Structures are given as structure tokens and as C-alpha cells.
Amino acid sequence: MALVVDGKEFETDEEGYLANINDWVEGVATAMSAEDELELTDEHWDIIRFLREYYEEYQIAPAVRILTKAVAKRMGKEKGNSKYLYSLFPYGPGKQACRYAGLPKPTGCV
Amino acid sequence: MAKANFEVPELKDFIEIPVVTPDTMSHSKPYMAKPEFQIELGFPGELPEDWKDQALDAMGDLLGKYRSLQVYLDSCVKCGACTDKCHYYIGTKDPKNMPVARQDLLRKVYRRYFTFAGKFFGKLGIPEVVGAADFTKDVLDDWYSYFHQCSQCRRCSVFCPYGIDTAEISMAAREIMDRIGIGQKYCNEILGKVYKIGNNLGLPERALADTLEGLEEDIEDETGVKVRLPLDEKGADILLVTPSADFFAEPHVDGLMGYAKVFHEAGASWTLSSKASEAGNFGMFIGSYENMRRASMRIREAALELGVKRIIFGECGHAWRVAYSFLNTLVGPFDFLDPKYPVPQHILEYTWNEMKKGTLNIDKSLNDDMVLTFHDSCNVARASRMGDKPGGQFEIPRNVIKAVCNNFVDMDPSTTREKTFCCGGGGGLLTDDLMEIRVKGALPRMTALHNVIKDNGVTHMAAICAICKSQFTKVLPYYGMGMDQIVSVHQLVSSAMILTGQNTDDDEDE
Numbered sequence: 001m002a003l004v005v006d007g008k009e010f011e012t013d014e015e016g017y018l019a020n021i022n023d024w025v026e027g028v029a030t031a032m033s034a035e036d037e038l039e040l041t042d043e044h045w046d047i048i049r050f051l052r053e054y055y056e057e058y059q060i061a062p063a064v065r066i067l068t069k070a071v072a073k074r075m076g077k078e079k080g081n082s083k084y085l086y087s088l089f090p091y092g093p094g095k096q097a098c099r100y101a102g103l104p105k106p107t108g109c110v
Numbered sequence: 111m112a113k114a115n116f117e118v119p120e121l122k123d124f125i126e127i128p129v130v131t132p133d134t135m136s137h138s139k140p141y142m143a144k145p146e147f148q149i150e151l152g153f154p155g156e157l158p159e160d161w162k163d164q165a166l167d168a169m170g171d172l173l174g175k176y177r178s179l180q181v182y183l184d185s186c187v188k189c190g191a192c193t194d195k196c197h198y199y200i201g202t203k204d205p206k207n208m209p210v211a212r213q214d215l216l217r218k219v220y221r222r223y224f225t226f227a228g229k230f231f232g233k234l235g236i237p238e239v240v241g242a243a244d245f246t247k248d249v250l251d252d253w254y255s256y257f258h259q260c261s262q263c264r265r266c267s268v269f270c271p272y273g274i275d276t277a278e279i280s281m282a283a284r285e286i287m288d289r290i291g292i293g294q295k296y297c298n299e300i301l302g303k304v305y306k307i308g309n310n311l312g313l314p315e316r317a318l319a320d321t322l323e324g325l326e327e328d329i330e331d332e333t334g335v336k337v338r339l340p341l342d343e344k345g346a347d348i349l350l351v352t353p354s355a356d357f358f359a360e361p362h363v364d365g366l367m368g369y370a371k372v373f374h375e376a377g378a379s380w381t382l383s384s385k386a387s388e389a390g391n392f393g394m395f396i397g398s399y400e401n402m403r404r405a406s407m408r409i410r411e412a413a414l415e416l417g418v419k420r421i422i423f424g425e426c427g428h429a430w431r432v433a434y435s436f437l438n439t440l441v442g443p444f445d446f447l448d449p450k451y452p453v454p455q456h457i458l459e460y461t462w463n464e465m466k467k468g469t470l471n472i473d474k475s476l477n478d479d480m481v482l483t484f485h486d487s488c489n490v491a492r493a494s495r496m497g498d499k500p501g502g503q504f505e506i507p508r509n510v511i512k513a514v515c516n517n518f519v520d521m522d523p524s525t526t527r528e529k530t531f532c533c534g535g536g537g538g539l540l541t542d543d544l545m546e547i548r549v550k551g552a553l554p555r556m557t558a559l560h561n562v563i564k565d566n567g568v569t570h571m572a573a574i575c576a577i578c579k580s581q582f583t584k585v586l587p588y589y590g591m592g593m594d595q596i597v598s599v600h601q602l603v604s605s606a607m608i609l610t611g612q613n614t615d616d617d618e619d620e
Contacts, residue, residue, distance in 0.1 A: 014141045014295075015542065058317035063358040066324060082360055082594075092584075094359075095542070107300050108310030109355040109390060109426075109540060109576035110362075 005031045017098075017105050021055070024102030032100050036091070044088055044100075046074060051101040061098045061106050116546045118588045119201055119553045121560050125525070127194040131203040135550075139251075140258050140543050143293035150302045151401055154291040161290045162245050166223050168289040172282050173224065175399075179282050182274045183220045186210060192266040192276075197531045198259050201550030206256050209266035209276045215252055216283050218243040250292070257283040258294060259547050261537035262395065263488035268528055280537070281397025288396055296541035297392045304405050309354035309388035318384055321357050325367055334613040337374045339366075339382065342416065346381035348373070349413050350457070351389045351433075352424025353576035361598045362579055365425050368600025369457055371607050375471070376464045380422075386412035389429035390576065394436075395538035402432065403440045410441040419448035422455045425598060427487035427575030428536065430456060434494035456496050458506050458574065461603060465513050471608045474516050481517040481568045482602070484508055485555065485582075486530035487575035501527075507574055507599055514606035519566040525558040533573075535581030545584075552585040560589065572599045 003010045003018075005027040011019040016032065018024060029048055033040050040048075050070050054062040062070070064082060072080020085093035094106050145155030158164060173180045192209040194200070199207040206212060221228040221242035228242035237243055262277035287293065303312040313321075322339040329337045340346065350373075356366040373380045386409045393402030413421055421444075423433050433454045438444060444453045452459070464470055484507060490496070496503040504527045512518050525531050534551030562568040573579050573596060582596040608614075 058320065059314050060312060060317045063321055063363065064360050065328075065363050066321065069324070086593075104312075106311060106358070107296070107303065108312075108358075108388075109353055109580050110311065110359040 003028065003031055015099075015105060018102040021102045021104070024052070028102055029100040036096070038090075040100075043075065044097075047071065047085070047088065047093070047097050048101045050074070051097055051103055055101070055103050061094060061103050064094060067093060114549065114588060116549070119550055121553075121557055121589055123561065125200060125554045125557050128200060128203040130205045132205055135198075135202045135204040135207065135259060135547060136252075136255060138259060138544065138547050139255050140539075140541060141295040143295045143298035145291075147295070147298045147302050148288070148291055148293050150305065151288070151293070151298055151398070153288045153293060156291045158290065161250075165245065165250075165286050165290050168286045169220065169282075170224070172285065173220075176278070176282070178275070178278060182213070182279055183217050185272045186213060186217065186274055187272070189271060191269045191271060192274075195266045195269050197263075197265070197534060197554045198261075198547060198551045201534070201553035202259075202547070206252070207259055209270075212256055212260055213274065213276055213279050214241070215249070215256055216279055217241070219245045219249065250287075253283050253287060254292060257287070258539065258544065259551075261488070261532045261534065261539055261551070263532035263536055264492045265488065265529065265531065268492065277537075278397075281394070283397075284395070285397035288398065293396070294538060296543075297396050297538040301392050301396075301401055301405065304388055304392075304408075308385055308408065310390050310392070311354040311358055311388075313354055313357060313387065315384040318357060318382075318387055322382070325363070325370070329367055329370070333609050335374075335609040335611050337370050337609070339370050340380065341382050342384055343381035344416050346379045346416060346418055348378055348380035348420045348422055349386070349409075349416055349418040350380055350382055350422050350424060351386050351409055351429070351454075352382070352457075353389045353426040353429060354387055355576035355580060356424055357387075359576070359580055360583070361594075361596060361601055362425075362576055364601035364604060365598030366600070368598065368602075368604030368607075369424060371604050371609060372457075372461050372464060372470065372600070375607065375609060376469050381416060381418070383412035383416060385415070389423050389426045389433070391429060391432045392538060394428055394432050402436065406432065406437060406440045409437070410444075413444075414446065420451045420455060421447065421453060422457055422460055424457050425574040425576065425600060427489035427577060431489040431493040456506075458510055458599065459497050459502075461600070462497070462506050462510050465510065470603075471610070472514055472606050473608055474514055474606055476606045477515040477602055478517070480515065480570045480597075480602075481519060481566065482511055482515050482597075483519050483521050483559065483562050483568045483571050484511055484526075484599075485521075485533065485559075485571050485573045485578060486526055487573060487578050488530060488532045488536055490574060491528055491530045504528075507572075510599060511572055511602060514602050519562050519568055521558040521562050525554060531555045531558070533575075533578040533581040534585060536577050540577050540581055548581060549585050549588045552581070552589070556585070556589045556591070560591070563591070570595050570597050572597050572602060574599050
């Protein structure tokens with residue numbers, strides 16, 4: 001499977017995750033969200049950027065708790081919870097937001 | 111919640127036995143593992159030309175190794191007792207999800223090639239008169255589909271007068287498929303991560319250390335007490351092996367903080383291990399003794415390297431089954447551990463013992479905002495025990511919940527204890543590509559839960575398995591309930607515990 005952004009092809013797996021995290025450009029997130037009929041706001045972008053930074057450092061997506069803590073710090077305490085994250089990413093912050101950010105899918109019993 | 115692209119079953123007052131509707135789930139097939147992941151696990155990368163011969167060789171091998179498998183295949187009398195007992199049949203109406211029909215997918219091939227009657231009538235071209243069938247590609251496709259619609263929960267075996275265990279038949283079928291290069295992506299890629307990184311998540315040591323540090327800070331912020339979550343601490347008495355979801359997901363992580371608080375108050379010397387940073391063992395789901403052994407070996411090695419005296423398992427259903435039933439056979443003997451303690455021990459046994467000793471300061475009223483019920487996890491309920499008395503796996507979790515909560519209500523007894531319904535996501539099915547079968551398979555549990563919510567004011571359901579917790583988080587919203595209505599048992603312990611020296615409401619100045 002492949003995702004086409006501005007005429008350029010990006011390889012993805014069966015579930016639509018980017019095959020190579022280093023290929024990622026902002027257009028990937030925009031194209032993926034358009035397929036889900038979701039419009040990316042500044043809040044979405046902030047989370048996508050945080051995910052990429054965290055991955056760069058630790059080679060894994062952050063745990064939900066780490067993500068909610070970071071959101072609380074950046075966007076205010078009332079937004080530091082999974083409910084808020086699900087309101088932004090209805091398929092789940094771990095899975096949908098990670099996909100937009102070009103991260104591999106978190107696996108296991110999660 | 112995500113939109114469903116399938117019909118979500120309607121919740122009724124009772125669990126209804128559906129009218130048989132063939133092939134409703136014949137389209138369900140999980141993604142296949144890529145060749146490199148198959149090879150990593152010791153299997154061929156893709157389907158060979160002589161797959162049938164190789165599959166029959168594999169079946170012959172398993173029949174020789176496991177007499178139980180042959181007994182199960184020979185002894186079914188088609189009495190029908192199991193037909194309405196599987197949550198996947200109840201939720202999908204597909205007759206191939208009746209346990210007997212699922213077994214028959216393998217049994218008919220067994221009968222064709224391993225029994226006199228099957229060979230004889232097979233040669234005449236009428237194998238079906240003796241319940242046998244040629245092993246064709248269509249049959250193989252059915253195997254891949256329907257043996258990935260079984261969570262190996264063993265509920266059917268409770269009702270079978272012969273004790274036939276469909277779980278073992280499912281495991282054998284998956285092992286045979288793996289041996290001809292047909293593997294499931296979810297299970298097999300995860301096993302690869304365990305070998306490479308140490309856990310199902312692929313959580314590297316540095317990220318794990320950082321996560322644990324963050325949790326220590328959180329506990330201190332909340333209570334004012336320094337509670338440690340030690341990693342790779344040599345010379346600790348206890349090695350805690352827990353599912354990696356406990357480091358990552360909600361509500362799992364709240365349970366992990368609960369274990370840490372219990373150890374802290376008990377004054378225990380304990381550690382987690384970056385090598386054995388996973389309790390789960392998907393080798394069991396794919397029926398592969400070799401992979402189950404390889405995944406278990408990390409626990410033995412970690413215990414030896416760290417020099418611990420005891421091994422305790424965190425809240426994980428199938429891990430406890432592997433640990434309780436097979437660990438000693440797989441990677442024993444554990445003669446280097448302290449013989450005063452069971453090998454291995456469940457965290458709930460530990461916590462319950464501490465409660466009986468009176469080490470923990472509990473204020474039950476701190477959980478008064480909740481009315482709890484308890485979901486017995488299938489692998490704990492039907493494939494293991496806990497403590498030193500029969501039925502301990504049912505009593506100990508309930509005892510612990512009742513010791514920390516004033517409000518507890520059990521669900522319909524035809525859905526609890528040894529008759530518990532699977533959450534719908536066990537046995538290697540907890541993957542997005544199987545969401546339809548997961549949601550439909552959760553129907554009986556959702557029905558029973560919905561009834562206690564309606565009739566008894568239940569607000570939350572507690573569980574002791576990482577898969578159950580993740581599965582319910584995902585499927586509860588499909589049935590109109592909240593994803594946060596599922597909690598960890600040790601999360602309840604944690605929220606009712608008052609640590610020695612803990613800040614109380616009175617001295618909080620915010």
C-alpha cells in the first residue's frame with residue numbers, strides 16, 4: 001500500500017502506518033487525516049510534534065500517561081486526560097496520532 | 111470512539127442463543143506475518159508447494175507429542191453441549207464458531223488422513239460419510255479464519271462431558287499453520303519484539319527506566335511519599351514480572367503503581383527487570399512449545415542474574431496460565447529460589463497475604479465513589495489457581511476488592527468464576543484487524559455488565575488481565591458504556607491505601 005502526498009509516494013503497511021519513520025513530512029499527517037475526514041488543528045499538530053520528539057529520544061511512542069502529562073503541561077491541566085485526547089483523535093491517541101506522526105503502531109496488550 | 115463498519119449486536123436483558131446464520135464471519139482474517147517474522151520464530155517464510163504434506167507431517171508430530179490432542183479429536187460424540195457456550199458464536203451467529211464446528215475443521219482432516227475409516231472412504235471419494243474431508247486450500251483458508259476467532263478461553267470445555275479442550279485444538283491448528291508459513295502478524299511480530307527488545311511493546315530499556323521514574327514522581331506528587339519502582343536491582347528479594355502494557359496503557363499503569371505501593375508498605379525488596387520486562391507469552395497463543403520456552407527463558411535468566419529469591423507475576427491472564435501451569439516444565443527447576451514461597455506467586459496472593467497480616471493501611475471509603483463488579487479472566491479462572499485452596503483464583507481477587515471497596519456486586523453467576531465469559535480479545539485476537547470479532551465476542555460479558563449497571567448501580571468493572579483491560583477499554587463504547595469503566599484491581603488497592611507518612615486532605619494547602 002502507498003500513500004500519495006503531492007505526487008510523491010510513501011510506502012505504508014496494511015494498516016496504513018508509514019513503513020519508514022524517516023520518510024515523514026507534514027503532508028503525510030494532512031493526507032492521512034483527510035482520509036479519516038478529520039481536520040488537523042493546532043492542538044493536533046502539537047501532539048503530533050510531541051510524539052515525534054519523544055520517539056526520536058526513546059525509539060518508542062510515549063505511554064498514555066506520559067502523553068497526558070505532556071499535554072497538561074503544554075495546553076493546560078484540564079486537557080491532560082485521555083478523554084481530551086480521544087476527542088482529538090477518536091481512534092485513540094496511541095494509534096491514530098502515532099499513525100499521523102509516522103510512528104510505528106504500538107503493539108502488545110494495549 | 112471510532113465508527114463501526116459492521117453491525118454491533120444489540121444489548122438485551124438476557125444472553126440470547128442466536129438463530130444459526132452461516133458464514134457471517136467467513137470474511138474475518140487477520141493480517142499475515144511477513145516472511146522475516148516467520149523465520150525469526152523458526153518457521154518457513156511462506157507457503158511451500160507441498161504444504162499439504164508438510165502440514166500433515168506437522169499434525170502427525172503433534173498427535174505423537176500430545177496424547178490429549180488425539181483424545182480430543184477421537185472422543186467427541188456430537189452431543190451439542192458446547193454449541194451455545196462460545197461468546198463468538200453468541201455474538202456472531204456463525205455456526206462455525208460453535209466449539210464443535212471449530213474442532214471439526216481440524217478433526218475432519220485428522221479423520222481423513224489418520225484414521226482407517228477416513229483413509230478408506232477417502233480413497234472411494236466419499237470421505238464425508240465418516241466426517242472426514244480432504245485437506246484443500248479452502249479448508250486451510252477456513253482454518254486461518256476460524257482458528258483466529260477462538261480466544262482459547264476454554265469456556266466450552268467446562269460444559270463438554272468429555273472435557274474436550276477447544277483451546278488446545280486451536281493452538282495445534284495455529285502451530286500447524288505456522289509450520290507451513292502461515293502465521294498471524296499480531297502474535298508473531300510481537301514474539302519477535304520480545305526476543306529483540308524484551309517485551310511485547312518494543313519498549314527499550316531507557317524508555318522503561320524513564321517511564322518508571324515518571325511514575326515515582328507521580329506517586330510522590332500525589333502522596334508526598336517516595337515509593338520506588340526499581341529496575342534491574344541486583345540482590346533484590348523479589349523479581350516482579352508484569353505485562354509491558356502495565357508500563358504503557360490505561361488503566362494498567364494505575365495497577366502497576368498499586369503493586370509498588372503494596373511492596374513499599376510491606377517493606378519488601380523488589381525489582382523489575384529490563385530483560386524480563388514482559389510477563390505475557392504469545393508462544394502459548396500460537397501453540398508453539400519452542401517459542402513459549404524461548405520467551406519464558408528470559409524470566410529464568412533474569413532471576414538468576416539478579417539473584418532474586420522469589421518471582422511474582424503482575425496482573426496478566428495468559429501469563430499467569432503459562433507461569434502457573436508450565437513455567438517449571440519449560441524452564442525449571444527453580445531450585446535457586448527460596449522454597450518457602452510458591453514458584454511463581456501471583457501479585458494478588460502477595461497483596462492478600464499482606465492484608466491478612468495487617469501491613470496495609472486501608473481506608474475503604476476512598477473508593478466510595480464506585481460500585482464495583484469483577485470480571486474473571488478466562489486464563490486465570492479456567493487454566494490456573496491462586497493461593498493454596500481450590501477456587502483461590504476466584505476468592506482472592508474478590509477478597510482483595512472487598513477489602514478496599516465498600517460496594518461490590520457480582521455479575522450473573524452463569525457468567526462468572528469457572529463459567530466466566532472471555533472479554534472477546536484473548537488468545538492473540540487483540541488487534542485492530544479483528545475488531546469486528548472482538549466487539550461481537552464481547553456481547554455476553556457486555557450483557558451481564560449492563561445488567562448489573564442497570565439493576566445494581568455498578569459503575570466500574572475490575573479486571574486482572576492486561577488483555578481484558580485493553581479489550582474493554584476499546585469495546586465498552588461500542589455498547590454505549592464508557593471506556594473508563596474498566597479498572598485494575600491494584601488500582602483500587604492503590605486508591606484506598608494510605609501510605610506511612612502520606613499527606614492527608616487536611617494538610618493539603620492547594
